[in-house]
Amino acid sequence: MDKDIKILAIESSCDETSAAVVVNGRKVLSNIIASQIDIHTKFGGVVPEVASRKHVEAIAVVVQEALDKAGVTLQDIDAVGVTYGPGLVGALLVGLQYAKGLAYAIGKPLIGVNHIEGHISANFIQYEDLKPPFVCLVVSGGHTFVVYMKDYGDFEVMGQTRDDAAGEAYDKVARAIGLGYPGGPKIDKISKEGNPDAIKFPRARFQDGESLDFSFSGLKSAVLNYLNQMEMKKQEINRADVAASFQKAVVSFLVDNAMKACKLKDVDKIAVAGGVAANTCLRDTLIKEGNSKNIKVLFPEFILCTDNAAMIGSAAYFEYIKGNVAPLNLNAVPNLKLGER
Ligand code: KG4
Ligand code: ZN
Numbered sequence: 001m002d003k004d005i006k007i008l009a010i011e012s013s014c015d016e017t018s019a020a021v022v023v024n025g026r027k028v029l030s031n032i033i034a035s036q037i038d039i040h041t042k043f044g045g046v047v048p049e050v051a052s053r054k055h056v057e058a059i060a061v062v063v064q065e066a067l068d069k070a071g072v073t074l075q076d077i078d079a080v081g082v083t084y085g086p087g088l089v090g091a092l093l094v095g096l097q098y099a100k101g102l103a104y105a106i107g108k109p110l111i112g113v114n115h116i117e118g119h120i121s122a123n124f125i126q127y128e129d130l131k132p133p134f135v136c137l138v139v140s141g142g143h144t145f146v147v148y149m150k151d152y153g154d155f156e157v158m159g160q161t162r163d164d165a166a167g168e169a170y171d172k173v174a175r176a177i178g179l180g181y182p183g184g185p186k187i188d189k190i191s192k193e194g195n196p197d198a199i200k201f202p203r204a205r206f207q208d209g210e211s212l213d214f215s216f217s218g219l220k221s222a223v224l225n226y227l228n229q230m231e232m233k234k235q236e237i238n239r240a241d242v243a244a245s246f247q248k249a250v251v252s253f254l255v256d257n258a259m260k261a262c263k264l265k266d267v268d269k270i271a272v273a274g275g276v277a278a279n280t281c282l283r284d285t286l287i288k289e290g291n292s293k294n295i296k297v298l299f300p301e302f303i304l305c306t307d308n309a310a311m312i313g314s315a316a317y318f319e320y321i322k323g324n325v326a327p328l329n330l331n332a333v334p335n336l337k338l339g340e341r
Contacts, residue, residue, distance in 0.1 A: 004024055005078045006021060006070075006072060007022050007023075007078060007080070007111070007313045008021055008074075008313070009021075009316055010063065010080070010095040010098060011082075011083045011115070012055045012087075012095030013085070014051065014091060015036040017033075017058040018307065019032050019059075019062045020032065020309035020310040021313065022310055022314055022317065025121070028310045030065075030067075030069035031066070032065045033062075033307075034058040034062050036051060036054045041180065048091065059094055059098050066309070074105075079316065080102050081319075081320075082096050083114075083115045084113065084331070085114065085333035086142065086333065086334055086336045087332075092332035092334065104328060109320065110327075110328060111316040111320050111325065112330050112341075115336075118312040120149060121315035121318070122304040122308075123300055133265070135258060135269070135270045136148075137254060137258045137272045137273070137277075137286075138274050139165075139273070139276035140274030140275045141168055141171065141276075142167070143165050143274065144160060145161075146257050146258055157338055159214065161215065162214070164215075166216060166254060167184055167276045170276065171184065173187065174243075176227055184275060184279065187243045187247055190239060190240050190244075191244040191281060192244075192280075193240040196244040197248070198242075201222045201223060201245055201248075201249040202219070203219070212261055216250065219246065219249055223242065247281050251282050251285050252285070259293065259295070269295065270296070270297050275306045324341070
């Protein structure tokens with residue numbers, strides 16, 4: 001394709017209202033993110049109704065700012081990309097309705113994007129020359145997947161969580177040890193002062209020994225049981241040790257399955273995506289394991305790991321060039337599966 005394709009992308013699936021302008025799926029002209037984290041922190045987690053209201057307040061301003069920062073007008077836009085699932089239905093609808101209105105008004109195609117595909121696509125922004133095939137470890141507050149990306153938009157889910165997502169486990173354990181919300185960054189930080197071998201937390205085992213699935217709810221319960229027992233024995237809890245031991249259990253599970261997936265598919269590249277990709281222990285452990293097995297480990301920069309519209313603009317581009325245009329009656333799909341349209 002000779003002409004540059006500029007996509008205006010919108011993301012509102014959870015607690016970030018974001019809009020971006022992305023060229024050819026790789027170059028970010030703007031990526032504006034209005035976070036609601038301060039409001040939800042007061043409640044110890046995301047309150048869906050509050051999230052929807054805050055998206056309504058922010059969306060018009062965020063989109064205008066994305067256009068201004070990119071130095072473009074709506075007339076310069078070739079398509080409007082938007083997350084239509086998975087996520088909180090009320091939150092998704094705000095971005096989706098706004099995107100539909102814009103696409104209709106400027107007479108340009110609407111591209112529906114799967115939020116998880118967006119997370120994976122963040123790697124195409126970070127690494128200009130990155131091409132499939134590769135394995136991707138998607139680890140966020142709502143999702144945990146090991147995916148084989150055969151081609152652009154062509155995914156094979158090799159493993160996924162059977163209960164809690166990795167980020168969710170971080171958030172729940174952080175709450176239990178009194179670190180507050182969001183727990184991931186807090187556990188990451190305090191773990192640096194703790195001993196990861198202080199407490200042996202168990203890893204879930206499946207009947208199917210070959211499975212690349214994950215399970216974190218048993219681990220979370222083991223942490224809660226440990227805390228209860230310590231309290232009953234009136235023994236002092238070392239929060240840094242609990243955090244570091246919990247983190248070691250999560251990270252080793254993620255890294256082992258990711259490495260097994262690379263071996264099964266005979267690929268030498270693993271990309272990481274989602275909020276938990278910001279975790280320093282996960283980064284260090286994957287890089288170390290990757291080095292020992294000649295596997296290149298790729299991480300998007302922090303701002304591209306957590307929810308943002310630039311990653312949606314990248315995924316939208318690869319759908320656009322395949323002609324995957326969405327109808328204007330596209331609906332939000334809160335439990336949209338990866339690879340499903
Ligand atoms: O991708 P994301 O922004 O939102 C979802 O789509 O879920 O991920 C948010 C999740 C939260 O659970 C948060 O605790 C976790 O990512 N997270 C981290 C770190 N930074 C964010 N988890 C572990 N270590 C971090 N440094
Ligand atoms: Zn996300």
